[in-house]
Amino acid sequence: MAEVIVVGGGVGGMVSALLLARDGHQVRLYEQLPRLGGKLAEYRRDGFAFSLGPSLLTLPEIFTELGVALEPVELAELCRYRFPDGTSLTAYRDPARMAAEVDRLAPGEGAAWQAFHQWARGCYDASQRTFFTGPLTRPPAEARLSDLTAVAPGRTLAGLARRYFRDPRLRRYVARYATYAGSSPYRAPAALACIPAIEHDHGGWYVPGGLPRIADALAELLAKAGVEVHLETRVSRVLADADRVRGVELAGGEQVRAGVVVVNADAAALYGTLLPDRTRLRRIARLGLSSSVMLILAGVEGRTEGLPHHSIVFSDDYETEFADIFDRRRPPEDPTVYIGSSVVDDAAQAPVGTENWTMLVNVPAGDPARWPMSPESYRDLVLERLAGRGHDLAGRLRFADLFTPADLRDRYGSWGGAIYGTPYRGALAPFRRPGNRGPRRGLYLVGGSAHPGGGLPLVAMGGRIVAGLVAEDLAGGRR
Numbered sequence: 001m002a003e004v005i006v007v008g009g010g011v012g013g014m015v016s017a018l019l020l021a022r023d024g025h026q027v028r029l030y031e032q033l034p035r036l037g038g039k040l041a042e043y044r045r046d047g048f049a050f051s052l053g054p055s056l057l058t059l060p061e062i063f064t065e066l067g068v069a070l071e072p073v074e075l076a077e078l079c080r081y082r083f084p085d086g087t088s089l090t091a092y093r094d095p096a097r098m099a100a101e102v103d104r105l106a107p108g109e110g111a112a113w114q115a116f117h118q119w120a121r122g123c124y125d126a127s128q129r130t131f132f133t134g135p136l137t138r139p140p141a142e143a144r145l146s147d148l149t150a151v152a153p154g155r156t157l158a159g160l161a162r163r164y165f166r167d168p169r170l171r172r173y174v175a176r177y178a179t180y181a182g183s184s185p186y187r188a189p190a191a192l193a194c195i196p197a198i199e200h201d202h203g204g205w206y207v208p209g210g211l212p213r214i215a216d217a218l219a220e221l222l223a224k225a226g227v228e229v230h231l232e233t234r235v236s237r238v239l240a241d242a243d244r245v246r247g248v249e250l251a252g253g254e255q256v257r258a259g260v261v262v263v264n265a266d267a268a269a270l271y272g273t274l275l276p277d278r279t280r281l282r283r284i285a286r287l288g289l290s291s292s293v294m295l296i297l298a299g300v301e302g303r304t305e306g307l308p309h310h311s312i313v314f315s316d317d318y319e320t321e322f323a324d325i326f327d328r329r330r331p332p333e334d335p336t337v338y339i340g341s342s343v344v345d346d347a348a349q350a351p352v353g354t355e356n357w358t359m360l361v362n363v364p365a366g367d368p369a370r371w372p373m374s375p376e377s378y379r380d381l382v383l384e385r386l387a388g389r390g391h392d393l394a395g396r397l398r399f400a401d402l403f404t405p406a407d408l409r410d411r412y413g414s415w416g417g418a419i420y421g422t423p424y425r426g427a428l429a430p431f432r433r434p435g436n437r438g439p440r441r442g443l444y445l446v447g448g449s450a451h452p453g454g455g456l457p458l459v460a461m462g463g464r465i466v467a468g469l470v471a472e473d474l475a476g477g478r479r
């Protein structure tokens with residue numbers, strides 16, 4: 001049995017803590033905030049509930065298999081996309097229905113969608129054998145040589161979309177999946193097509209009461225497994241000798257000893273402040289920052305006919321939008337807007353006769369004080385753009401509160417407010433993220449900024465990988 005410390009109670013930290021406690025270790029978890037869950041958080045105002053993070057759950061079995069006692073509900077529609085010409089596409093899980101919908105939008109392209117889906121599915125299968133299940137420190141036992149080509153090295157996600165679809169609207173639907181990883185479709189590898197494969201093969205899900213209930217359920221499991229949870233306790237330093245970790249120092253100065261330390265804080269925070277390491281920090285800096293978001297959390301009077309749970313209202317020019325975010329590093333002048341309204345499937349999320357609208361816009365990581373306009377002015381611009389595209393909220397807004405990259409940075413310690421640490425840029429990007437083993441014996445990394453990446457299912461997979469590594473290293477006497 002080892003003494004384990006987990007730094008941070010995001011989903012990756014919680015899953016690692018749970019599995020390590022179940023393996024018989026004595027686990028202490030330190031979280032700087034007053035609650036567990038990290039970015040899986042909620043905001044409540046005047047009877048309205050909003051998720052400050054995830055709104056779409058994929059691969060729910062990852063959580064139910066852990067014993068999370070929730071009953072996720074499958075959504076009838078994955079998402080509705082509205083294009084600048086006023087047309088729309090509804091994404092359904094069922095491949096035949098999806099192909100028919102694609103044919104309705106762009107006659108003749110349904111077969112192309114089937115072919116795309118087939119390719120994406122193969123890419124997901126290959127990734128499962130190679131990428132999602134292991135730490136990438138050695139060739140995975142299940143890997144096949146053909147897996148290397150199945151992920152189309154050298155092609156970008158936008159390039160893949162061009163290969164399968166003639167219609168620019170369908171190309172855009174594929175390209176958008178890069179944003180699930182905080183990346184630009186014009187630089188992200190084609191392998192991100194795993195994401196639509198997961199949605200279409202496994203569905204999109206909601207948890208009644210809101211996705212943050214997953215964090216509450218995980219917290220209960222931690223208590224049952226005997227994990228000692230310390231809230232509102234910031235770790236200021238990881239203590240280590242030249243070759244192994246010794247524990248952590250808390251913000252108050254107290255030192256706590258442990259032979260295993262799992263860091264769920266951002267990798268850049270680990271190498272920047274917790275255990276300073278200029279070389280590793282520079283390596284991360286070279287990879288750059290993933291995108292961030294600005295959320296507009298709006299209490300909306302009345303009910304909107306036909307409002308879906310998830311919808312996307314596309315900008316006119318997608319390439320310019322990503323050049324704004326990643327090159328010009330300013331919030332896009334013409335943003336694509338995600339609109340989420342959980343009240344569509346869960347009446348308790350907003351007062352009777354109203355709607356909870358979360359409007360999400362991708363923006364560059366970094367301080368909004370450097371934007372050419374204030375977040376409030378940018379909110380007005382976003383609302384104006386939406387009004388021009390059929391979603392006029394004038395006269396219906398009870399409030400429209402903001403959550404910006406500065407909030408992501410200040411609350412969670414996310415580097416520059418980036419959602420996922422570094423972006424996926426180039427064919428080797430998935431292999432360049434910080435690994436799960438740290439540079440000292442007994443030190444591990446888990447969470448959205450480390451392998452295998454961000455998003456609820458991936459950070460939970462990261463938790464599993466870390467628990468496996470600890471078991472392996474202890475058995476092999478490496479730690």
Ligand SMILES: Cc1cc2nc3c(=O)[nH]c(=O)nc-3n(C[C@H](O)[C@H](O)[C@H](O)COP(=O)(O)OP(=O)(O)OC[C@H]3O[C@@H](n4cnc5c(N)ncnc54)[C@H](O)[C@@H]3O)c2cc1C
Binds near residue numbers: 052054
């Ligand atoms: C707006 C938004 C929308 C999203 N939408 C989706 C979605 O629809 N579906 C999906 O699957 N994913 C979505 N995600 C991504 C998902 O929320 C994250 O990838 C995931 O929750 C991150 O988990 P994590 O393990 O990296 O931990 P984090 O959530 O990053 O938590 C890390 C924790 O560590 C704590 N911490 C940091 N430093 C210290 C320290 N020194 N001492 C103590 N504690 C510390 C922080 O306070 C925090 O609680 C979204 C994210 C955002 C922000």
